[in-house]
Structure formats: C-alpha cells, structure tokens
Amino acid sequence: xxxxxxxxxxxxxxxxxxxxxxxxxxxxxxxxxxxxxxxxxxxxxxxxxxxxxxxxxxxxxxxxxxxxxxxxxxxxxxxxxxxxxxxxxxxxxxxxxxxxxxxxxxxxxxxxxxxxxxxxxxxxxxxxxxxxxxxxxxxxxxxxxxxxxxxxxxxxxxxxxxxxxxx
Amino acid sequence: xxxxxxxxxxxxxxxxxxxxxxxxxxxxxxxxxxxxxxxxxxxxxxxxxxxxxxxxxxxxxxxxxxxxxxxxxxxxxxxxxxxxxxxxxxxxxxxxxxxxxxxxxxxxxxxxxxxxxxxxxxxxxxxxxxxxxxxxxxxxxxxxxxxxxxxxxxxxxxxxxxxxxxxxxxxxxxxxxxxxxxxxxxxxxxxxxxxxxxxxxxxxxxxxxxxxxxxxxxxxxxxxxxxxxxxxxxxxxxxxxxxxxxxxxxxxxxxxxxxxxxxxxxxxxxxxxxxxxxxxxxxxxxxxxxxxxxxxxxxxxxxxxxxxxxxxxxxxxxxxxxxxxxxxxxxxxxxxxxxxxxxxxxxxxxxxxxxxxxxxxxxxxxxxxxxxxxxxxxxxxxxxxxxxxxxxxxxxxxxxxxxxxxxxxxxxxxxxxxxxxxxxxxxxxxxxxxxxxxxxxxxxxxxxxxxxxxxxxxxxxxxxxxxxxxxxxxxxxxxxxxxxxxxxxxxxxxxxxxxxxxxxxxxxxxxxxxxxxxxxxxxxxxxxxxxxxxxxxxxxxxxxxxxxxxxxxxxxxxxxxxxxxxxxxxxxxxxxxxxxxxxxxxxxxxxxxxxxxxxxxxxxxxxxxxxxxxxxxxxxxxxxxxxxxxxxxxxxxxxxxxxxxxxxxxxxxxxxxxxxxxxxxxxxxxxxxxxxxxxxxxxxx
Amino acid sequence: xxxxxxxxxxxxxxxxxxxxxxxxxxxxxxxxxxxxxxxxxxxxxxxxxxxxxxxxxxxxxxxxxxxxxxxxxxxxxxxxxxxxxxxxxxxxxxxxxxxxxxxxxxx
Numbered sequence: 039x040x041x042x043x044x045x046x047x048x049x050x051x052x053x054x055x056x057x058x059x060x061x062x063x064x065x066x067x068x069x070x071x072x073x074x075x076x077x078x079x080x081x082x083x084x085x086x087x088x089x090x091x092x093x094x095x096x097x098x099x100x101x102x103x104x105x106x107x108x109x110x111x112x113x114x115x116x117x118x119x120x121x122x123x124x125x126x127x128x129x130x131x132x133x134x135x136x137x138x139x140x141x142x143x144x145x146x147x148x149x150x151x152x153x154x155x156x157x158x159x160x161x162x163x164x165x166x167x168x169x170x171x172x173x174x175x176x177x178x179x180x181x182x183x184x185x186x187x188x189x190x191x192x193x194x195x196x197x198x199x200x201x202x203x204x205x
Numbered sequence: 206x207x208x209x210x211x212x213x214x215x216x217x218x219x220x221x222x223x224x225x226x227x228x229x230x231x232x233x234x235x236x237x238x239x240x241x242x243x244x245x246x247x248x249x250x251x252x253x254x255x256x257x258x259x260x261x262x263x264x265x266x267x268x269x270x271x272x273x274x275x276x277x278x279x280x281x282x283x284x285x286x287x288x289x290x291x292x293x294x295x296x297x298x299x300x301x302x303x304x305x306x307x308x309x310x311x312x313x314x315x316x317x318x319x320x321x322x323x324x325x326x327x328x329x330x331x332x333x334x335x336x337x338x339x340x341x342x343x344x345x346x347x348x349x350x351x352x353x354x355x356x357x358x359x360x361x362x363x364x365x366x367x368x369x370x371x372x373x374x375x376x377x378x379x380x381x382x383x384x385x386x387x388x389x390x391x392x393x394x395x396x397x398x399x400x401x402x403x404x405x406x407x408x409x410x411x412x413x414x415x416x417x418x419x420x421x422x423x424x425x426x427x428x429x430x431x432x433x434x435x436x437x438x439x440x441x442x443x444x445x446x447x448x449x450x451x452x453x454x455x456x457x458x459x460x461x462x463x464x465x466x467x468x469x470x471x472x473x474x475x476x477x478x479x480x481x482x483x484x485x486x487x488x489x490x491x492x493x494x495x496x497x498x499x500x501x502x503x504x505x506x507x508x509x510x511x512x513x514x515x516x517x518x519x520x521x522x523x524x525x526x527x528x529x530x531x532x533x534x535x536x537x538x539x540x541x542x543x544x545x546x547x548x549x550x551x552x553x554x555x556x557x558x559x560x561x562x563x564x565x566x567x568x569x570x571x572x573x574x575x576x577x578x579x580x581x582x583x584x585x586x587x588x589x590x591x592x593x594x595x596x597x598x599x600x601x602x603x604x605x606x607x608x609x610x611x612x613x614x615x616x617x618x619x620x621x622x623x624x625x626x627x628x629x630x631x632x633x634x635x636x637x638x639x640x641x642x643x644x645x646x647x648x649x650x651x652x653x654x655x656x657x658x659x660x661x662x663x664x665x666x667x668x669x670x671x672x673x674x675x676x677x678x679x680x681x682x683x684x685x686x687x688x689x690x691x692x693x694x695x696x697x698x699x700x701x702x703x704x705x706x707x708x709x710x711x712x713x714x715x716x717x718x719x720x721x722x723x724x725x726x727x728x729x730x731x732x733x734x735x736x737x738x739x740x741x742x743x744x745x746x747x748x749x750x751x752x753x754x755x756x757x758x759x760x761x762x763x764x765x766x767x768x769x770x771x772x773x774x775x776x777x778x779x780x781x782x783x784x785x786x787x788x789x790x791x792x793x794x795x796x797x798x799x800x801x802x803x804x805x806x807x808x809x810x811x812x813x814x815x816x817x818x819x820x821x822x823x824x825x826x827x828x829x830x831x832x833x834x835x836x837x838x839x840x841x842x843x844x845x846x847x848x849x850x851x852x853x854x855x856x857x858x859x860x861x862x863x864x865x866x867x868x869x870x871x872x873x874x875x876x877x878x879x880x881x882x883x884x885x886x887x888x889x890x
Numbered sequence: 891x892x893x894x895x896x897x898x899x900x901x902x903x904x905x906x907x908x909x910x911x912x913x914x915x916x917x918x919x920x921x922x923x924x925x926x927x928x929x930x931x932x933x934x935x936x937x938x939x940x941x942x943x944x945x946x947x948x949x950x951x952x953x954x955x956x957x958x959x960x961x962x963x964x965x966x967x968x969x970x971x972x973x974x975x976x977x978x979x980x981x982x983x984x985x986x987x988x989x990x991x992x993x994x995x996x997x
Contacts, residue, residue: 043897043900043901047900047904050904050908051904051907051908051911054907054908054911054912054931055911057911057915057927057931058911058912058914058915058918058919058924058927058928058931063921063923063924066924066927067927070927070930070931073908073931073934074934077934077937077938080901080904080938080941081938081941084901084941084942084944084945085945086941086944086945086956086959088956088960089937089941089956089959089960089963092960092963093937093963096963096964096967097930097934097963097966097967100967101930101966101967101970104970104971104974105923105926105927105930105970105974107974108923108926108974108977108978109923111978111981112923112977112978112981112987122920123919123920123921124918124919124920125867125917125918125919125920125989125990126990128917128918130871130917131867131871131914131917131918132914132917132918134871134874134875134878134913134917135874135910135911135913135914135917136910136914137875137878138874138877138878138909138910138913139906139907139909139910141878141881141882141885142906142909142910143903143906145881145885146899146902146903146906147899150896150899159945160944160945160949160952161952162952162953162956166952166953167953167956167957167960170953170957171957175957175961178961182961182964182965185964185965185968186964186967186968188968189968189969189971189972190968190971192972192975193971193972193974193975194975196972196975196976196978196979197974197975197976197978197979199982863993864992864993864994865989865990865992865993866925866989866992867916867917867918867925867989870916870917870925871917874913874917
C-alpha cells in the first residue's frame with residue numbers, strides 16, 4: 039500500500055474519531071468536514087474523479103454547512119449539560135459498534151484470497167457518465183430529482199415556524 | 206261308595222260368587238261415610254243373604270246328588286301363574302264337606318250380622334264395623350271353597366287380617382290394639398310353618414290343587430309319591446307336610462302352645478267374638494285339617510293311624526283339658542267362653558285325629574251354633590248390665606233378662622253335653638267313641654272325659670254367678686231389644702235339633718260326608734262299648750253340674766266374697782286364674798329374646814351399617830376437600846401465578862420500549878450483527 | 891510499511907472502521923445532531939466501499955459502481971436536510987436536543 043493511502047486513511051479516521059468524541063458541537067461539525075475532504079481525496083486516489091468532486095461539492099459544500107446551521111439554530115445554552123455528552127449507557131453502544139467492526143473486518147480478512155490483485159483502471163469519462171445518466175439511468179435520475187424536491191419542501195415545512203408557536 | 210260325580214254343574218259354576226259378594230259389599234262399604242249406617246248394614250246383610258241362598262242352592266245340589274247315589278266332588282280349576290312349564294293353579298271345589306261348611310258359615314254369619322245391628326247401634330264406627338265384618342265373611346267363605354292350598358292360604362291370611370282389624374276395632378283402647386297384635390303375630394308363627402308345608406308340597410308334587418281329576422295333591426297318585434319320599438325323623442314327606450300344615454291350623458285354632466291370643470281376643474266387640482272366635486275363624490283350622498285329611502291319613506294301616514294324626518290327637522286332648530282347667534277360675538264372662546272355645550277346639554282336633562273327618566266336623570258344626578249362641582247371649586248380658594263384664598258384678602239376671610236366660614241355658618247345656626236332647630251330647634259322644642276305639646292309647650279318652658266334667662263344672666259356675674243369686678252390679682239391668690234376642694232363639698233351636706243328624710241310630714252327617722247311605726236303625730245304639738260310654742259321659746256331665754250347683758248354686762253372695770273354690774284350694778285356684786302363667790313364660794323367653802334380638806339388629810344397623818355409610822360419606826367429604834385444595838392451590842393458584850408471571854414479564858419486556866431512539870438503534874445494530882454472523886456461519890458450513 | 895494482500899482490503903477496512911466509528915457516535919452521544927453526524931459518517935463509509943469495489947473488481951458494466959455512489963451522495967444529502975429540519979423542529983418543541991430526555995414514546 040502506498041504512503042498516500044495511509045496518510046489519507048489516517049486523516050479520515052482521525053477526523054471521524056474527533057467528530058464523535060469532541061464535546062463542542064461546532065468542533066464536531068468541522069471535524070466532519072475534514073472527514074468529508076479526506077474521503078474525497080481517497081476517491082480521487084481511486085481514480086473516481088467525478089465521485090470525488092461530487093463529494094466535495096455536495097458534502098463539504100452543502101451538508102457540512104447544513105450541519106453547522108442546525109447546530110447553531112439548536113443551541114439552548116453554552117453550559118455543558120449535566121451528566122456529560124455521552125449517554126448513560128455508552129458502554130452498550132460501544133460494544134455493539136465494536137461487534138459490528140469485528141464482524142465486518144473478519145469478513146474482509148477472510149475473503150482476501152478470493153479478491154483479485156490488480157485490475158486495469160476502468161476508463162470512465164464524464165461524457166460517459168452523462169450519457170449513462172441520461173440514457174440508462176434516466177429513471178433513477180428522475181426519481182432522485184423528485185426525492186430532492188420532496189426533501190426540500192419537507193425540510194422547509196418541518197423546520198419553519200408554525201402559527202402561534204412561541205419561540 | 207257312591208259313583209263319583211266330578212263334572213261341573215251350575216252349582217259349581219256360581220260357587221265363586223259366594224265369597225265374592227260379601228267382599229264386593231265390603232269394598233263398597235269402605236267408600237261410605239260413617240253416617241251412612243242403614244245403607245252399609247243393608248249392603249252387608251244383603252250380600253251375605255245372597256251368599257246364604259247360593260250356599261243353600263249348592264248344598265241342595267250336593268244333597269240331590271247324594272240322594273241319587275253319586276258322590277259329588279266338582280272342581281273348577283284355572284291356571285293363575287305360568288312360568289315355563291311350571292304353573293300355579295287356583296280353583297274351587299264343591300263337595301259335601303264344603304257344602305255343609307258353607308251353609309253353616311253363611312247361616313250363623315247372617316244371624317250375627319243381624320244381631321250386630323242391635324249390639325253396635327250406639328257405636329259411632331258402625332259403618333266400619335260392617336265393612337270389616339263383610340270382608341271377613343267373604344274371606345272365610347273363600348277358605349271354605351278353595352280347591353288350591355295357595356288360594357286357601359291367601360284367604361286364610363285375609364281372615365287373619367280381618368280378625369286383627371276386628372279385635373282391635375276399638376283401637377283407642379291400648380289393651381285392644383295389643384290384643385289384636387298378639388292375635389296376628391301368634392297366628393303368624395303358625396302360618397310360617399303352614400307356608401313351609403305348602404312350599405314343600407308344591408316342590409314334591411308339583412301342584413297345590415287338592416283335586417284335579419286324579420292329578421291333585423290329595424289324590425292317590427301324588428299321595429303315593431309323597432309316601433315314598435322319606436324326610437328324616439322317621440316321617441314320610443306326607444307326614445312331615447301334614448305336621449307343618451297342622452302347625453298353621455294350631456295357630457288359627459288356638460291349640461297349645463299357640464292358644465295365648467284367643468282369650469285376649471275378647472277385647473273385640475261381642476259379635477266379633479261370636480263370629481270369629483266361636484263359629485268360624487277358629488274353626489278354619491279344623492276345616493283345614495279336614496281338607497288335607499287324605500294327606501294326614503296317608504300310609505295308615507287298616508285300624509291304625511299315622512304319626513301326624515297321633516300328634517294332632519295328643520295336642521287336641523291336651524288343649525281340651527288345659528283350657529278347661531283355666532276356665533274354672535276365670536271371672537270375665539267372655540273369657541270363660543273363650544277358654545271354653547279353646548277346649549272345644551281341642552276336642553275337635555282330637556276327634557279328627559282319632560275318628561276321622563265326620564267326627565271332628567260334626568262337633569265343629571254343633572259347636573258353631575251353640576257357641577255363637579252363648580257369645581251372643583253373653584253380649585246381651587253385657588249390654589243389659591251396662592257394659593259390665595265381670596261375673597262377680599252380675600247375678601240374678603234370670604228374672605230381668607228371661608229372654609236371654611232361656612236360650613243361654615239351652616246353649617250351656619248343649620256345650621256341657623247334657624244327655625240326649627242337646628246336640629253337644631251327640632257330637633261330643635262321637636269323639637269319645639272314637640277315642641274309645643283308638644288303637645294307640647286310651648289316655649286321650651280319660652283326658653276328654655275329665656274335660657267334659659270340667660266343662661260342666663265351669664259352665665254351671667258361670668250360669669250361677671250370672672243368672673242366679675242376687676244382683677251385685679251397678680244400676681238396673683235391662684233386657685236387650687228383640688233384634689238381638691231373635692238370633693238367640695233361632696240358634697237355640699238348632700242347638701237342640703242339630704244333634705238329630707249325628708246320632709248313632711241315624712248317622713246321616715257321617716254318611717253325607719263320606720258318600721254312603723244312612724239308614725235310621727236303632728241297632729246303631731247297640732255297638733259294643735257305646736251304651737257304656739253314653740252312660741259314662743252322662744254321669745260325668747251330671748256330676749259336674751251337681752257339684753258346681755252345690756258349691757255356687759242359688760246362694761246370695763257379695764261382690765267382695767272370694768270364690769268358694771278359691772277359699773278351698775287357694776294355690777291351685779291362683780294358678781288356674783293366672784292361666785298357668787303361660788303368657789308370662791312367653792314374655793320372659795320368646796318375647797325377651799325377640800326384644801334382645803331387635804336391640805342387636807338396631808345396634809348393627811346404627812353402628813355397623815350406619816357406620817359404614819357414615820364412613821363412606823366422610824371419605825367422600827375428605828376427598829372433596831382434597832379436591833378443593835388441589836383445585837385452589839394447584840389449578841387456580843397455578844393459573845394465577847402464571848398470569849402474574851406473564852404480567853411481570855410484560856412489565857419487564859416493556860422496558861425495551863424506553864422511548865429512547867438510541868436504544869432502538871442499538872437493537873437494530875445488534876440484530877444486524879447477529880444476522881450477519883448467522884449468514885456467514887451458515888454459508889461457511 | 892505493512893501491506894495488505896490486496897489494496898482493496900485496505901480500503902474495505904478503512905470503510906469498516908469509519909462505519910463502526912459512525913455507529914458508535916450514533917449510539918452513544920446524547921445530542922440528536924451528533925446522531926445525524928454519525929449517520930453521515932456511515933453513509934460515507936458505504937460510499938467508499940462502493941468506489942473501492944468499482945475500482946478493483948471486474949464488472950461487465952463499467953459505470954455501475956460510480957453511478958451508485960453518485961446517487962448515494964444525492965440521497966444522503968436529501969436525508970441530511972430533512973433530518974436536520976426535524977431536529978430543529980424538535981428543539982423548538984422540547985427546548986432540548988438531548989436524546990436521553992426524549993422518551994415520550996416510552997411503552
């Protein structure tokens with residue numbers, strides 16, 4: 039494995055850990071952004087340029103901002119909550135996550151023998167992606183468009199002030 | 206012997222009506238209310254009159270047949286019960302024996318019925334009296350015409366029942382109801398043996414009919430079979446069955462040791478005493494022996510006798526003397542006559558045993574007339590002395606109650622056997638003559654002669670006390686109404702003239718019964734030993750009369766004076782007055798044993814059987830408790846506990862629904878892990 | 891530098907780790923927004939998995955993996971928007987985003 043991979047993997051994982059462990063929510067959001075960036079770079083390393091740039095555009099540019107806005111809008115007080123930021127029964131959650139990682143890791147390591155070594159890079163151009171989106175995958179594209187419209191409207195409705203609702 | 210005539214005729218065809226009419230009348234009277242007196246009396250007397258007419262018709266039929274030289278014995282038999290091949294028959298018979306008995310019972314019965322109108326006029330239970338009387342008459346007539354031992358037994362029991370009802374007629378008196386029970390139970394003891402004999406007879410011969418065209422149990426074929434069967438104790442089956450049947454007769458006819466009920470039966474009204482305990486019911490025992498005489502006599506050698514008849518004779522003779530002795534010391538007018546009846550029944554049994562059917566039956570017929578006369582006369586005296594029955598409180602009644610005195614005196618002389626003019630003399634002499642010629646022993650003759658002496662003695666004593674001397678009672682005696690005196694006169698007539706048919710010179714009665722001709726022949730008096738016997742019995746009777754008259758005579762006495770005999774022989778007199786203490790003996794032995802046994806049975810019943818029942822009940826109760834506990838704790842409890850646990854587990858399970866999202870998420874993740882693991886393992890395996 | 895048997899293994903393990911971290915965050919943090927952050931992490935890990943497989947495995951269609959990942963990004967964005975809108979709405983009602991206190995569905 040190349041050095042780049044290890045570096046990018048380290049950054050991403052560190053950012054993920056920070057995102058779930060930090061006390062300050064804004065710090066968590068920023069760490070999340072780091073994770074998104076790291077992942078985008080990993081995509082680029084995997085020769086998936088379009089996916090990498092889409093990741094930056096959507097995640098870093100929109101979702102991260104969204105998260106920050108949500109954090110800022112739901113601040114009730116600056117004082118740390120009583121009892122800490124972690125749930126009272128954080129052990130069970132940790133154990134379950136560890137179990138999940140164990141299962142997944144074990145599966146991956148067990149099936150190493152069946153995986154191929156080196157494959158040619160698939161030659162995919164943006165033109166091809168566009169053609170595919172408009173051709174073969176036009177239906178999923180339209181549905182996703184519908185979904186995005188619904189999500190937009192829904193989010194607005196859910197989050198807007200209701201009549202007579204005291205703030 | 207005459208030629209037998211056994212074909213049915215009109216007479217035998219209507220024979221069943223003779224008992225049926227009074228029984229039906231009794232049934233109708235039972236439905237009447239007490240105030241309907243005239244109607245009930247009319248019905249009873251009317252039905253018995255019809256029976257009398259029918260009996261006379263039957264008698265006439267038999268008489269005509271006898272006159273023509275045929276021995277009538279007509280039977281009408283029918284099958285009553287049939288089980289497979291065995292069958293039980295009933296039927297009735299018309300023969301000379303039945304004919305004379307029918308006429309006697311209906312005639313004397315009718316006279317007593319008429320007498321009862323006067324005697325029971327003041328009684329409030331008049332209707333009930335005639336109902337029972339009628340039922341009794343029907344039952345007795347049933348006994349007379351029965352051709353089957355079973356039918357005879359059924360009517361026999363009915364007679365016993367009506368006797369119980371009539372003795373205890375005044376049931377409010379404790380002594381009356383006690384006497385009725387005593388009568389019923391004592392005769393019952395005899396009846397048990399009767400039943401045994403009957404069953405044995407049926408088992409041996411297969412039939413209970415007396416005469417059935419050669420197949421009846423009294424006929425030669427079956428008798429031969431019975432004679433051939435031994436039965437232990439040196440008896441043949443015939444002898445043993447005869448003795449068993451005699452036990453039943455002994456109960457009904459008051460022979461020793463079952464005589465104890467007859468004197469106490471005087472608790473009943475006097476017409477009852479006259480009818481039942483003088484003329485008819487007690488005679489039923491004698492009639493039964495006469496009916497089964499072929500059985501009793503079976504196997505006797507010529508001039509000899511059988512064991513059964515010997516037993517009958519001895520018991521009869523003993524009873525005759527025994528009862529006569531007791532009668533000497535009694536003070537109740539009816540009791541004297543009761544013991545006299547017992548004594549005369551002993552005579553009849555002895556006559557049957559020694560001399561045959563004709564001898565015994567003749568005395569039965571004559572006795573019926575004069576004893577009924579005596580009882581009705583006693584009833585008239587009691588009525589006239591205002592219900593007084595103790596002879597020490599009477600006296601001098603021949604002046605006030607002449608209409609009663611004369612028939613009574615005639616009856617008394619007939620009973621004593623006063624020579625020549627009175628029927629009792631001829632009938633008793635017939636018995637004495639048979640005793641004289643008895644092959645076994647002469648002792649019964651001496652006993653019977655002694656009994657005749659005693660009879661004369663106590664009857665004279667009674668008449669002296671009642672009719673002679675001075676009046677010792679309360680109030681004024683008065684004569685009875687003519688409705689009561691008329692039957693007395695009629696019976697007195699017969700008491701005199703009935704003897705004519707039984708004299709040795711013209712033995713019509715015997716000839717009639719035995720089916721051969723009779724001629725008037727004075728040479729009959731010349732039979733060896735007969736004149737001496739007649740002289741002896743006459744002397745004995747006169748002796749008794751004179752001695753008694755000399756002791757008691759026409760002397761004025763006071764109430765509190767002790768009896769002359771008592772003054773002379775106090776201990777003997779007390780013994781006789783106490784009836785030889787037989788009742789007390791029975792009380793100590795038989796009745797005490799019975800009471801003890803009843804106590805044992807009661808204890809058994811309460812403790813043992815009752816205990817078992819109670820134990821089972823307790824067991825069930827405990828079992829029920831157990832079941833209840835089981836149900837409560839295990840079934841119910843288990844169910845409750847189960848539901849409780851379910852509720853608890855629900856409570857536990859609901860903790861998963863904490864409402865916290867993260868909990869749900871965790872569960873989801875866990876589920877995914879598990880599923881994945883399962884998938885991997887299953888695909889690897 | 892240690893190496894895996896194949897480069898694919900490394901990417902897959904990184905994706906698995908990221909997924910587990912995101913799950914841990916979603917399950918243990920009290921704040922609702924952090925749960926959504928955790929979910930985003932999980933989705934991104936899945937995306938990485940997809941691209942890695944697209945790169946290293948033979949496939950009859952050259953584009954499938956890529957298109958899949960792109961659609962996944964789009965859907966994840968929509969979902970994040972709606973989810974955050976919901977959190978804001980809940981905060982308006984309950985004045986808190988603490989998940990431990992939100993147990994009105996407790997049964």
